Amino acid sequence: MSVYEDLSTLVQQGRANNVKEIIAAELEKGTNAQDLLQDGLLVGMSIIGEKFKNNQVYVPEVLIAARAMQAGIDSLAGALASEKVESKGKVVLGTVKGDLHDIGKNLVKIMLESKGLEVIDLGVDVSAEKFVDTAIAEGAQVIACSALLTTTMAVMKEVVDEVNAKGVKDKIKVMVGGAPVTEDFKNKIGADYYTADASSASDVALQICQ
Amino acid sequence: MEKEPVCRGECLFGKCPHKRCIKFAQRNAEAKDLRAEMEILTEGIMPVLKTGRHGFGIAVDIGTTTVVVYLYRLDEAKCVCVKSRINAQASLGLDVISRIKFCADHEDGLQKMNRAIVRELDSLIGEAAEETGIKTSDVSECVITGNTTMLHLLAGLSPVSMGTLPFEPASKFGISISAKEIGLDLPGADCYLTPCMSAFVGGDITSALLATGFVHSDDICLLMDIGTNGEVAIGNSDFILSTSTAAGPAFEGAQISCGMAGVKGAVNSVDVLQGKLQVHVIGGGAPQGLCGSGLLDAVALMCNAGVIDETGRIAEETKSRYIIEKEGEPALLIAENVFITQKDIRELQTAKAAIAAGVLSLVKEADLEVGDIKRVYLAGGFGNYMNQQSAMRIGLLSKDFREIISVGNAAGAGAGMALFDDECEKDMKHICSLGKHVELGSNPYFMEKYVECMYF
Numbered sequence: 224m225s226v227y228e229d230l231s232t233l234v235q236q237g238r239a240n241n242v243k244e245i246i247a248a249e250l251e252k253g254t255n256a257q258d259l260l261q262d263g264l265l266v267g268m269s270i271i272g273e274k275f276k277n278n279q280v281y282v283p284e285v286l287i288a289a290r291a292m293q294a295g296i297d298s299l300a301g302a303l304a305s306e307k308v309e310s311k312g313k314v315v316l317g318t319v320k321g322d323l324h325d326i327g328k329n330l331v332k333i334m335l336e337s338k339g340l341e342v343i344d345l346g347v348d349v350s351a352e353k354f355v356d357t358a359i360a361e362g363a364q365v366i367a368c369s370a371l372l373t374t375t376m377a378v379m380k381e382v383v384d385e386v387n388a389k390g391v392k393d394k395i396k397v398m399v400g401g402a403p404v405t406e407d408f409k410n411k412i413g414a415d416y417y418t419a420d421a422s423s424a425s426d427v428a429l430q431i432c433q
Numbered sequence: 434m435e436k437e438p439v440c441r442g443e444c445l446f447g448k449c450p451h452k453r454c455i456k457f458a459q460r461n462a463e464a465k466d467l468r469a470e471m472e473i474l475t476e477g478i479m480p481v482l483k484t485g486r487h488g489f490g491i492a493v494d495i496g497t498t499t500v501v502v503y504l505y506r507l508d509e510a511k512c513v514c515v516k517s518r519i520n521a522q523a524s525l526g527l528d529v530i531s532r533i534k535f536c537a538d539h540e541d542g543l544q545k546m547n548r549a550i551v552r553e554l555d556s557l558i559g560e561a562a563e564e565t566g567i568k569t570s571d572v573s574e575c576v577i578t579g580n581t582t583m584l585h586l587l588a589g590l591s592p593v594s595m596g597t598l599p600f601e602p603a604s605k606f607g608i609s610i611s612a613k614e615i616g617l618d619l620p621g622a623d624c625y626l627t628p629c630m631s632a633f634v635g636g637d638i639t640s641a642l643l644a645t646g647f648v649h650s651d652d653i654c655l656l657m658d659i660g661t662n663g664e665v666a667i668g669n670s671d672f673i674l675s676t677s678t679a680a681g682p683a684f685e686g687a688q689i690s691c692g693m694a695g696v697k698g699a700v701n702s703v704d705v706l707q708g709k710l711q712v713h714v715i716g717g718g719a720p721q722g723l724c725g726s727g728l729l730d731a732v733a734l735m736c737n738a739g740v741i742d743e744t745g746r747i748a749e750e751t752k753s754r755y756i757i758e759k760e761g762e763p764a765l766l767i768a769e770n771v772f773i774t775q776k777d778i779r780e781l782q783t784a785k786a787a788i789a790a791g792v793l794s795l796v797k798e799a800d801l802e803v804g805d806i807k808r809v810y811l812a813g814g815f816g817n818y819m820n821q822q823s824a825m826r827i828g829l830l831s832k833d834f835r836e837i838i839s840v841g842n843a844a845g846a847g848a849g850m851a852l853f854d855d856e857c858e859k860d861m862k863h864i865c866s867l868g869k870h871v872e873l874g875s876n877p878y879f880m881e882k883y884v885e886c887m888y889f
Contacts, residue, residue, distance in 0.1 A: 278762070278775040281745055281782060283887050321597030323874040324679075326883070347875055348598055371679075373534045374596030 226254070230263030230295065235271055237287030239294035246298040256302035261339070264295045268337035272422035282330065285421075289333040310341040312432025313363035315354060317345035319378035324371035327401055327421065331367060334425035340432060351381035358395050364432050367398040367424065376403055380412035396431050400424055482510035483854040488573040489565075490852035491558060491619065494637065494845035495550065495579030495587060496520065497529055497661070498685075499814075501845050502557040504565055505852055507574065512849065514561040521549040522586065528661055528682075529582045529633075533596040536586075546586040551616045554587075558619065570620045575612060578627040578848040580635035581605075587615065588626065595632040605629045606636055607862050627848065628861050630868040633677035638664050639861045639868075640847025645810045645840060647673065648864055652807035653799075655792065656843075659684060659816045659829070663788040666868070667795045667806070673864060674799050676871040678791035683784040684725040684815045689777045690759075691770075693722035695818065700727035700771060702820060705734055710755075712768045720768040726819040731767045732781055733823035736889045740765065743889050745782045747775055782887045785829040790873075790882035792831065797878055798871050803833040812843040827889055 224232075226249055233241045242264070249259055271288045274280045296303075314335050318328050325347050335342045343361055345353060354366050366386070370376045379399050386392055396415040399408070409417035416431070418424040486507035494501045497520060504514040525546060526532035536542040562569050577587065581602050585592040588610065590603045607628025612619035627636030638658065647654055650669045658664040661682045666675040686692035686699070693699050698721030702713040712727070714720045723731065735741040740753040747763045749756060757766045764772045796803055809830070811817065817839045824830040830837065840846075851857035873879040 278779055279746065281779055281887060283884050284744060286884055323598060323872075325875055326880065372596065373530050374537065374593075 227258070227262040227266070230259065231267035231270065234264055234267030234288055234291045234295065237284070237291045239291040242291050242295040243298050246295055250299075250302055256299045260296065260299055260303065264292050264299075265337055265339060268292045268333075272334050272337060272425065276420050276422040282326075285330060285333065289337075292337065311339040311429065312365065313341045313343065313361055314365040314367055314428050314432075315343045315345065315358040315361065315363045316367045317349035317354060317369070318347040319368050319370045319375055319382070320348055320350045321378060322370050322372050322375035323347040324401075325369075327371070328369040330421040331369065331400065331424050334421045335367075335428055338425045338429045340425070340428055351378060351385040354382050355385040355389055355391070355395070359389065359391060363395065365396050365398060365428050367400070367428065369399075370401040370404065373403045376401070376408065379404075379408075379414060383413050398424060398427065398431075482850060484508065484510045486574070486853060488621075489567055489571050490574035490576070490849075491561075491572050491622070492845060492848035492852055493554060493575070493577040493579075494640075494842060494848060495554075495577065495583040496637070496844075497532075497580065497583065498523065500550070500553055500557065501842065502554065502561055503845060503849055504558075504561040504567075504572075505849060507853065510853060514565050516557040516561045518553060518557060520583075521553040522546050525549065529580065530596065532582060532586065533592045536591060537593045537596060543586070543589065543591055547589045547616075550583070550587050555616075555618050558617070569618050572619050572622050574852045575617075575619055575622040575624040576627065576640075576848040576851040577624050578636045578640040578844050580637050581629040581632050582635070584626050584629065584636055589615075600632040602629065602632045605631075605865065607858075607865065625851065625858060627851070628865045630675055630865050631677075631870040633662065634664055634666070634675040634868070634870060636861075637844035638666060638675065639864050640845075640851065641810075641812045641840070641843035642666060642673070642847070642864050643857060643861050644843045644847035644850060645812075648860055648867070653801060653805050654808045654810065655795075655806045655834075656810045656812060657788070657792070657816060658812040659788055659819075660813055661685060663791055665788070665791050665795055667792075667799055667801075668867070671867075672799070673868040674795050674871050675868050676791055676795055676873055678787045678873055680784040680787045681780065683728070683777075683780040686722070686724045686728070688780055689723065689728060690764075690774045691722040691767075691772055692728065692777070693724055695724040695726070695814075698722065699724040700731075700768060701818065703727055703730035703734060703767060710734070710767060712771075720771045723767065723771060723773070725815050726823075727767075728773070728777070728781060729819055729823045729827065729829070731765070731773060732778060732889075733820075733826035735765055735773075736826060741778060741889065745778050745887065745889060747778070781827070782889075785827055786883050786886035789828055789831070789886040790879050793882045793886070794873055794876060794879045795871055803831050804835075806834065807836065809834045809837045810840045810843065811837060812840050814842075817841050828886060 275285050318325050332342050358366050398416040399414045406417050416427050490505040490507050492503040500520050501517040506513050526535045582592045594601050606626040609623040609625045612622050627640045629635040656666045663678045663680045697716035699715045700712045700720045700723045701715050704711045742748045749763050755765050764774045766772050
């Protein structure tokens with residue numbers, strides 16, 4: 224097995240320490256940090272994402288794998304900083320105003336990052352203005368909003384309205400998700416994309432950015 | 434073999450693809466058969482009732498799903514009639530949040546909700562009075578309990594502010610309103626609405642705490658009401674911490690492939706005998722689906738057998754004979770045409786983790802260990818019917834719990850107690866003033882435990 228396959232497997236198994244060891248050894252040997260990230264760590268994480276989508280693994284495994292991936296990225300940080308890293312795109316992410324549930328949102332963040340996307344996480348209870356102003360200031364291509372309560376879903380429409388009002392509809396796409404959200408709801412409020420799970424969300428976000 | 438698909442109530446009313454839609458039947462007054470099949474848990478622990486009053490009293494427990502009316506003879510301290518029914522508001526929204534949303538979205542939403550429950554109570558009270566041979570004017574005392582939203586809807590107060598941060602109720606009750614003002618046909622009675630601790634820990638929990646004697650206990654006690662929303666309270670005479678945790682409807686059989694309510698035809702328990710699965714079907718006959726307690730048993734057994742591994746994955750490599758394929762995915766066959774998919778197991782993992790992590794968060798907030806809890810009271814229908822061993826096996830209940838007591842409809846029992854003794858109202862107010870709400874959303878300790886508790 225190549226070192227990239229090793230890294231991928233270790234990320235899937237959530238073995239942070241082994242990931243760190245291998246990366247340290249490879250950097251010593253002069254292996255390209257970008258390759259270790261793209262072909263090793265991120266491949267492992269996207270396999271986990273795919274399995275999560277198919278119910279083969281669940282939230283704990285995703286989080287453990289994400290921890291291993293993060294440990295790997297931290298080890299690579301020094302080497303990556305000296306190389307030119309090109310972000311594949313920028314996403315502004317948050318749970319909408321009035322709502323403070325963030326487990327699903329955090330999973331989406333992990334999956335987005337595993338696709339090499341840059342994520343600006345605004346946390347919970349985020350107003351429509353804050354979503355849109357941040358996206359404009361940061362030059363993000365995607366706003367991804369999450370809600371768990373049917374009573375707070377309506378804020379997603381405010382985000383869509385705000386994007387239209389600020390005249391950035393062509394530049395910024397609005398993605399919606401969360402337990403009560405559906406394709407119908409997305410159509411009703413005029414958002415751009417709905418996805419049912421975190422893994423699909425990252426696929427769609429990547430497509431938008433490319 | 435083809436068979437009629439079983440209704441799991443996933444439709445909107447009247448648009449159900451199933452011939453025998455549960456929800457439609459609930460709304461349809463003609464469909465008495467289904468209503469009779471669904472057993473509503475009305476019994477609860479009944480502490481000693483104080484005598485000395487005369488006439489009759491009505492205690493009411495308004496649950497999100499079911500409504501129970503108890504008619505008491507005050508002089509004999511005896512419950513003489515119990516009437517229960519599916520909450521008529523269910524046709525306007527199944528859970529608390531969707532009823533709040535209904536009120537926010539429709540101008541006359543609150544009015545519709547209010548009218549539905551007032552009419553239903555009047556009809557239940559009328560039935561009870563008729564059956565007992567008394568007049569409604571003979572009723573001199575009335576105590577009504579329910580969760581915070583249900584009490585708002587009854588009192589005609591808008592619940593909309595409880596739908597978003599900071600989740601503030603318009604009233605926390607603990608007040609008497611004349612029956613006339615509510616619109617109930619009880620000319621001789623004022624209605625006491627039990628006090629609530631917060632938007633999501635309501636008067637039903639307060640009266641359940643009253644019935645279990647929390648505030649008079651030196652020992653640390655835990656009350657768990659397991660349902661779509663799991664309410665949990667820990668404490669004793671010195672302190673009470675409470676919270677509410679969104680478990681989702683898996684325990685009620687909703688969002689489960691073969692899930693159904695605990696009605697006729699549901700598998701409500703699964704056992705293993707000489708290596709074979711034995712299912713018990715409510716009302717006998719062929720199994721139509723699984724209700725919450727059946728699902729719990731089945732998953733616990735499969736975990737024991739190693740067919741479900743500790744991460745919740747169906748372990749195909751065990752080549753167990755229970756493993757079948759459904760639409761290309763592995764599933765577990767429990768009885769003829771009754772199976773559990775991988776997704777169902779995930780739903781159950783999420784639900785039980787929310788409750789278990791809620792308990793751990795309260796224990797930590799109280800600076801205690803699980804082992805410090807002397808008694809655990811399980812309130813509500815699901816807590817009463819489930820197998821405690823199975824619940825421990827899958828991690829819904831902690832293995833470190835010592836004494837576990839099923840208290841049934843403790844909220845209704847507490848309301849009954851309050852008919853007899855004015856001290857009870859003081860006790861309930863005291864419970865609420867002691868009570869401190871612990872918010873779990875965005876609570877890092879809860880998150881950590883929530884993920885850990887997903888394992889079996």
